[in-house]
Amino acid sequence: MEASTNLDQLVAKIQAKLNAALESLTRKPVNLVLKTSGLIPIMTAQKLLENAPGSVTAVYIPIVGEVNGDIFVFLPSDLANGIADLLVGKDVGTTNILGEFGSSALKEFGNITFGVIITEIANALHVPIMLTVPNLATGMANALFDQVLIEYGETAMDMLAVQMPFRIENVNSEGTFLILFDKKSSDTIGVKLANDQSSPSLEDIFRGQY
DSSP states (O other), rough: OOOHHEEEEEHHHHHHHHHHHHHHSSSSSOEEEEOOEEEHHHHHHHHHHSOOSSSSEEEEHHHHHHHHEEEEEEEEEHHHHHHHHHHOOOOOOOOSSSOOOOHHHHHHHHHHHHHHHHHHHHHHHHHEEOOOOOOOEEHHHHHHHHHHHHTTTTGGOEEEEEEEEEEEEEEEEEEEEEEEEEEHHHHHHHHHTTOTTTTHHHHHHHHHHH
């Protein structure tokens, strides 16, 4: 019960800060709801993305520094369009095709939400994590994901993946945040935590074991 409560508290904290940040940007309430988060193997992440219906828009940012990886948000077209509408002050449902302005809005969505998520995870782990410049692409979710995995070569299957599905009120589609940490970074996190027994491991945080 305590483990589950602590996990719920972390997710609730991230959710509250995401909504506060988005409300500050849009100047209106934004009800983003995170679903149950979890640590999953890379192969499981690939299978989940293979089941994503149709083409998606993905925003992703490399994680660099002492800890390396990538953070993604995968958005079905109606969710991507709805978020673009929210950020540029239009009624949700106005946008049917993303233009340059809408694409820029989605990159800003990635910047804001990724910053909140990574900051909270970094604080929980006591490990510095930095983000770089956002990228945006459209296509099949698994194909976009695999393009990034190729860059990691043979070590890709040893990476950790943290999945955080979410919904936004008034947009009838589910998106997914997905965070990758490479094998070396996972080991680095383990060494850091070995010197601080009060800190949960990455596995503990997202399996609800602390």
